[in-house]
Structure formats: C-alpha cells, structure tokens
Amino acid sequence: MAKLKNRILIFALVAMLPSATWAQTAKPVSYHRDIVPLLKRSCTGCHHPGKLKGELDVTTYAAFLKGGKHGASFKAGSPKESRVIEEISGDEPSMPKEGDPLSKAEVALFERWIAEGAKDDSPAQATLAFSKAKPPIYKKPPVISALAFSPDGKTLAVSGYHEVLLHSEEGTNALARLVGESPRIESLAYSADGKWLAVSGGAPSQFGEIQIWSTSSNGLVKSFKISSDSLYGVSFSPDGQRIAFGCADKTMRIISTSDGKELIKLDNHSDWVFGTLWTVDGKRVLTGSRDRAMKLIDAANGQFIDDINKLLEGVLCIARHPKEDLVVYGGDMGAARIYKIAENQGRTAANNDVNMQREFERQPGPIRAISYAPDGNTIAVGGMGGEVRIYKTSDGARVATCAGHDGAVFTLAFHPTRKLIATGGFDGLVRWFDTSSGELVKKFVPVPLKSEPMQKAAK
Ligand code: HEC
Structure with a gap:
C-alpha cells in the first residue's frame, strides 16, 4: 500500500x-x-x-x-x-x-x-567584430600569412587581421578591404578565370571558414563555416567549381563553390594538412601534411591513390608547376624537392622515391612558402631563415637571393607577367623584388596604420 x-x-x-x-x-x-x-x-x-x-x-x-x-x-x-x-x-x-x-x-x-511566438532575438550580427563600415584599426602592421596576385596581375591580395586588403599593381594604392569574420587568414587563391577570390582561415579551436569574394564587386559572395579549427592551403579546381583545403583537424575537404556542400572528406593524414593542389586535368587532388606525406586522391570520389613521396620531413607548403603535373614542396627541415605527381611505382623497389625529380640546396630553417614562377623555369623558397631564394628548376642553381626581411617569410607570390615577386611575413611589410637580380624594388605597409588613414584610390 x-x-x-x-x-x-x-x-x-x-x-x-x-x-x-x-x-x-x-x-x-x-x-x-x-x-x-x-x-x-x-x-x-x-x-x-x-x-x-x-x-x-x-x-x-x-x-x-x-x-x-x-x-x-x-x-x-x-x-x-x-x-x-x-x-x-x-x-x-x-x-x-x-x-x-x-x-x-x-x-x-x-x-x-x-x-511564446518563436521570436528571433539574435543581436544583429553579434559575431561580427568588424565589418565594412567598421574595419579593423591597426597600431602596427600585422604578420602577413598570405599573398596572391590576380591572374591578370592587376591586383595583389594581402592578408590582414579579420580582412584581406587589395592593392593595385603598383602596390601602394589600396583598392578595397575585404572584411570578414575570420580573425586569421591562412591562405588565398584566385580562380583561374579571375572571377573569385577564395580565402581560408578561421579562429583556432573555434571555427574554420572559407570565404568567396567576387572580384568584380569586391563583395562577399559566400562564407562557409567548416570544422572547428583553421583551414589552410585553399585551391580551386581548374574549372572553379570546387574548392579543396586542408585543416588542422587532419582532414582535407573538397566543397562545391556554389553552395559549400561537402563533396569529399579525406582523413588519411595523421597531422595538419597545410596544402592542396589539383592536377592539370582537374581529376586528382594532392595534399601536403606535417605528417610528411603528399597524398594523391581521386577528386571525383575521394579515393586515396598513393603517397607520391618517400616520407622524409614534414611538408609545410606545396605548389604545382604552372602547366605540368609536377609539385615542389618545402619541408620543415629546410629541404625543397620537386616530385612528379603520379603513383609511387617504386615503393617496393630499392629506390623507393622514384617520383623525386630534384632536390634543392637546404635552407637555414623550415620552409614556409614556395612557388613556381609562371614559366615554370624557376622556383622561389622562403621561410624561417628570412631570405627568399630563387632557383633554376633545370639544374637547381640559385639565381637570386632576396634579402632584408626582418624575421620569417610566410608567403610569396610571383607576378604573372612581370619579373617580380611579392613577399610577406613576420615584419608585416610587403616587399617586391626583381626575380632576376634579387634587388628590392619597393616595400610598403599593406594596412592603414592608426596615424595615417589609408588613401582612397580613385578607381
Ligand atoms: C548525428 C547526426 C544528427 C544530429 C546530431 C542531429 N540530427 Fe537531425 N537529422 C539527421 C538526419 C540524418 C536527418 C534525416 C532524417 C533521418 O534520417 O532521420 C535529420 C532530420 C532532422 C529533422 C527533419 C528535417 C526534415 O524536414 O526532414 C529535424 C527537424 C532535425 N533533424 C532536427 C534536429 C535537431 C533539433 C537536432 C539537435 C537536437 C538534430 N536534428 C541533431 C541527423 C542528425
């Protein structure tokens, strides 16, 4: 009871x-x-x-x-x-x-x-610390982590804090400020037709973001929040319809440019993925990771094909030859090596690094930035050593040394038509060097500093 x-x-x-x-x-x-x-x-x-x-x-x-x-x-x-x-x-x-x-x-x-009526009481854009109307204010130049020339060479995109700054070809005219949600910008890439600028970044251990900007309006077209950590090494498929990027969560993903839908997620890597690139035909994607591997993937179904290299050192940056399926990587022990982007046929043979084409002079520290020149005849390498060095791909000889950086170089970009290279890094200055002599052509602070409002360029 x-x-x-x-x-x-x-x-x-x-x-x-x-x-x-x-x-x-x-x-x-x-x-x-x-x-x-x-x-x-x-x-x-x-x-x-x-x-x-x-x-x-x-x-x-x-x-x-x-x-x-x-x-x-x-x-x-x-x-x-x-x-x-x-x-x-x-x-x-x-x-x-x-x-x-x-x-x-x-x-x-x-x-x-x-x-009670399902009311929406979200504060207007609560998460946006900055906006176009309220851009970031700088007391000193922020570290530059990414640079990219538009395919026509007329615009140089430079990473800032919470934004990307666009400069004219002459380098001193600020054309626009692309203010977005991510405090950290990790990489930049233009689509081959020059219509879109993709930005990868995020806020460490909060969110990763891919932004897509229209180069005709300089407006944000899309923003996709992906994973809970920063995104690296963004690259467009040759037709611009897909975007690949690496992630601090050890994955590489491919999304659709139009709606951000995740098409492929690769989780074969065991460490951060810093770089992605597409083969010339757009059918395969190559990734580079701190776990030392460059992995080749079928872009249509995400199937893992092969590690194309012998695992020698962490792969911190990768770049493709402008016209051929060749990749150059920069390692965390200072080596730069060119590989054929192909199955590693020699894995079981005595020489198990058959795709390697060339190894360059060792750099004084980890390499953080690497690129092929537009004609494919030279590569440029920059990193913790603070110099950018340019080498011939045919015999590995050094042709120029671009010096004068105050600290590490984190990014570099060849001008698509002129004999110029832009560099950026720890000291927050953009420098332009002549690629045949290594001479400094100019240097400038890419952000408006508090004391000197950025000059508005008449377009
Ligand atoms: C682990 C994945 C997962 C999580 C977490 C999850 N969902 Fe879902 N949700 C699904 C899937 C898958 C469907 C599709 C229907 C199905 O398979 O049952 C779905 C369908 C729905 C739908 C129906 C949509 C439609 O129109 O058919 C609603 C509503 C929904 N989820 C709400 C929620 C809410 C609210 C939460 C959190 C409390 C949540 N879901 C968490 C996987 C998830």
Missing part, C-alpha cells in the same frame, strides 16, 4: 515537472541565449551548410525556420504542430540522431520558446 502511494506521489511529481520549470523561469525564453547554445551543442554537427542532414541547416534563425526536406521546423505559437518538437521529444526522440537526447527541461525550453 505504501509502495503504491509512493508511486502515485512520484507520478504526480513527474507530471508537475514541466509546469514547475515553467513557473521557475518565467522570463520569456530567448532564442539567442537559450536555444542557440542547445542547437550548437546537439544539432549543428549534422545540420550546417556543409552537412545538411535531412536538408536542414540550423546555424541561422532563417534557415532553422525554413526547415528541411519536410518543410518548416517550427510553427510560431504551436509547439504541437512543430516538427522540431516532434523530433526531440518522446521516450526515444529521433533527434539528435546520435549522442545524448535533450533533457526534459531543454525540450520544455524549445516548447515554451515556440509557444
């Missing part, structure tokens, strides 16, 4: 629970404060622009409302008619598909938020 009474009591208590919670938190439920953190914790992993399970994206209010394959996720005022409640409640809720179900109190929050 006592037992039964207890049971009834428990039943009564359980039945009272939802209303008790309701009464305790009489303040209206806030989407921004209460719901978004739950979505982030339990749902975005499978429902974001790069991974649309059930065709549902919950990373913005608008997308969450729009819903998935079966329409709207919720109907303001009617929890009972809201798909999301149906999915997350019950004894065996169907969502989240994996992992712990939401607690009864959390489900009640969703219900109450919808019952």
Whole structure:
C-alpha cells in the first residue's frame, strides 16, 4: 500500500515537472541565449551548410525556420504542430540522431520558446567584430600569412587581421578591404578565370571558414563555416567549381563553390594538412601534411591513390608547376624537392622515391612558402631563415637571393607577367623584388596604420 502511494506521489511529481520549470523561469525564453547554445551543442554537427542532414541547416534563425526536406521546423505559437518538437521529444526522440537526447527541461525550453511566438532575438550580427563600415584599426602592421596576385596581375591580395586588403599593381594604392569574420587568414587563391577570390582561415579551436569574394564587386559572395579549427592551403579546381583545403583537424575537404556542400572528406593524414593542389586535368587532388606525406586522391570520389613521396620531413607548403603535373614542396627541415605527381611505382623497389625529380640546396630553417614562377623555369623558397631564394628548376642553381626581411617569410607570390615577386611575413611589410637580380624594388605597409588613414584610390 505504501509502495503504491509512493508511486502515485512520484507520478504526480513527474507530471508537475514541466509546469514547475515553467513557473521557475518565467522570463520569456530567448532564442539567442537559450536555444542557440542547445542547437550548437546537439544539432549543428549534422545540420550546417556543409552537412545538411535531412536538408536542414540550423546555424541561422532563417534557415532553422525554413526547415528541411519536410518543410518548416517550427510553427510560431504551436509547439504541437512543430516538427522540431516532434523530433526531440518522446521516450526515444529521433533527434539528435546520435549522442545524448535533450533533457526534459531543454525540450520544455524549445516548447515554451515556440509557444511564446518563436521570436528571433539574435543581436544583429553579434559575431561580427568588424565589418565594412567598421574595419579593423591597426597600431602596427600585422604578420602577413598570405599573398596572391590576380591572374591578370592587376591586383595583389594581402592578408590582414579579420580582412584581406587589395592593392593595385603598383602596390601602394589600396583598392578595397575585404572584411570578414575570420580573425586569421591562412591562405588565398584566385580562380583561374579571375572571377573569385577564395580565402581560408578561421579562429583556432573555434571555427574554420572559407570565404568567396567576387572580384568584380569586391563583395562577399559566400562564407562557409567548416570544422572547428583553421583551414589552410585553399585551391580551386581548374574549372572553379570546387574548392579543396586542408585543416588542422587532419582532414582535407573538397566543397562545391556554389553552395559549400561537402563533396569529399579525406582523413588519411595523421597531422595538419597545410596544402592542396589539383592536377592539370582537374581529376586528382594532392595534399601536403606535417605528417610528411603528399597524398594523391581521386577528386571525383575521394579515393586515396598513393603517397607520391618517400616520407622524409614534414611538408609545410606545396605548389604545382604552372602547366605540368609536377609539385615542389618545402619541408620543415629546410629541404625543397620537386616530385612528379603520379603513383609511387617504386615503393617496393630499392629506390623507393622514384617520383623525386630534384632536390634543392637546404635552407637555414623550415620552409614556409614556395612557388613556381609562371614559366615554370624557376622556383622561389622562403621561410624561417628570412631570405627568399630563387632557383633554376633545370639544374637547381640559385639565381637570386632576396634579402632584408626582418624575421620569417610566410608567403610569396610571383607576378604573372612581370619579373617580380611579392613577399610577406613576420615584419608585416610587403616587399617586391626583381626575380632576376634579387634587388628590392619597393616595400610598403599593406594596412592603414592608426596615424595615417589609408588613401582612397580613385578607381
Ligand atoms: C548525428 C547526426 C544528427 C544530429 C546530431 C542531429 N540530427 Fe537531425 N537529422 C539527421 C538526419 C540524418 C536527418 C534525416 C532524417 C533521418 O534520417 O532521420 C535529420 C532530420 C532532422 C529533422 C527533419 C528535417 C526534415 O524536414 O526532414 C529535424 C527537424 C532535425 N533533424 C532536427 C534536429 C535537431 C533539433 C537536432 C539537435 C537536437 C538534430 N536534428 C541533431 C541527423 C542528425
């Protein structure tokens, strides 16, 4: 009898629970404060622009409302008619598909938020620390991690903090500031037709981001949040329709340029992936990783083909020959080597590095930047040693030394038509050197410093 009474009591208590919670938190439920953190914790992993399970994206209010394959996720005022409640409640809720179900109190929050009208109270662009109207302010030049010339050579894109700065060919005219969400910009790449500029970056251990900018309007076309760490070594497929990049989570991914859909995810590497490039025909992708391997992948299905090199040292940067399937890499022990991008046929033979074509003079420290000249006859190498050195690919002879950097060089870019190379790194200055003599042509600070507002170029 006592037992039964207890049971009834428990039943009564359980039945009272939802209303008790309701009464305790009489303040209206806030989407921004209460719901978004739950979505982030339990749902975005499978429902974001790069991974649309059930065709549902919950990373913005608008997308969450729009819903998935079966329409709207919720109907303001009617929890009972809201798909999301149906999915997350019950004894065996169907969502989240994996992992712990939401607690009864959390489900009640969703219900109450919808019952109260499902209002969107997200502060306008809460996450944007800077914007076009409110660009970053610099007291000293930030470290330069990426540089790229547009294919026509008229624009030089330079990484800043939270932005990419575009300079004219002459180097001193600032054309535009592409202010985005990522504080760190790790790599830049123009599409072959020059229409798009892809930017990879992120905020370490928070998010990775790919931004796509239109070069005609200098406007942001798309931003895709991917993984929870910075993205490196972005590259366009030859037709511009896909983008490959490496990630601090040891993966390489290929996404569709138009909608950010993840097409391929490679997780064969055991360390950070710093570089990606496409073969001339666009059918294969090569990755370079700190785990010392350059891995060749079928770009259509993501199938791993082969490590093309013998594993000698961490691969920190890679670049493809302008017209042929040859790659040059820079290593963390200071070696630069050219390889044929092909299956490693010699793996079992005595000489198991058959794809290697040339090895260059060892650099005084890890190599952080490498590139082929547009004619493929020379390569340039820069890194912790602070010099950029230019070598002939035919015999490995050094033809020029570009000196004067104050600290490490992290990036370099050959001008597509003139005999010029742009370099950037720790000291925050862009330098232009003559590629045949190694002479400094000019140097400039690419960001507006607080004391001197950036001059507006008349376009
Ligand atoms: C592990 C992956 C995963 C997680 C985490 C996850 N979902 Fe899903 N979700 C799916 C898949 C897969 C579908 C497609 C339907 C199915 O297979 O059941 C789906 C479908 C849905 C749908 C239906 C969309 C439609 O219109 O068909 C809703 C709503 C939904 N999920 C909400 C959520 C919510 C809310 C969370 C977090 C509490 C969540 N999901 C967490 C994988 C996931």
